[in-house]
Amino acid sequence: MLDAEEVRTFVQGTVHFFETATGHPATVGSPYLCIDKSAVVQDYAGVIGISGNREGKVYFTAPRGMLSVMLMCMNETDTGEQNVRDLVGEVANTISGNARRDFGRNFIISTPTICDRTNAAQAAATTGRSFVIPINWRSYAANVVVCLQ
């Protein structure tokens, strides 16, 4: 399971992502342990499988409106379904990939799988317990969920 220092890695990675990619800072609420095995999924989730020296998954989940506004802040004019799905995966990929700065290169990340409310079970934690990191960005709320053995 994650220790406090490891949770901090994902918190810092999340803050850095929003500040740099969108130009608008995010605030992060207190991470909490989710004992319930059901997935915390908003409209979309980008799920990254983790293998190597750790096993599990990391996902970013957000409402559609937030993803559309994020695209606009990145000067993207096409806020259609494909780009919204693409972005949620790219956010998850970036936060997970950045974590290798602390976890090392044997923290191996997969390409993203995109889930929505119709297939949220794919995002559900399969091993161990999940840490949920609440994110507030502009008027929106999203989550980074980290489930690592």
Added chain:
Amino acid sequence: MSAVPKPRQPLRMMIVDDSNVMRRRIERSQQNDLLEVVATAVNGLDAVEKFKQLQPDVLTLDLTMPEMDGIECVEHIIKLKPDVLILVVSALADKATAVEAIEKGANGFLCKPFTDDQLNEALAELIGE
């Protein structure tokens, strides 16, 4: 009479990333007059195929991609054109990955997420501007 210097021809650039948002972001954000985007590719395999046809001078290259990842792609492309300039643009932030990419033949490494200024600085440095 001093000779008028010839305007430098733009270098032909290909953007390789499995994310459409990221491909469009790089294409939109790059402001260098010495670079002309001639193609995009969605993974390493696609990049190698398009590289054979178009022989671009410069690549931005993601690492984590389906079909063929960026490191394997560098190995193939360097064999096709040893003097190609490759800027790896990846979220993989550990030093060992950056070192491996450079050892395989990449010329620079830009970590995601990045600002427009960081992208343009990295591209300028890549082409020796």
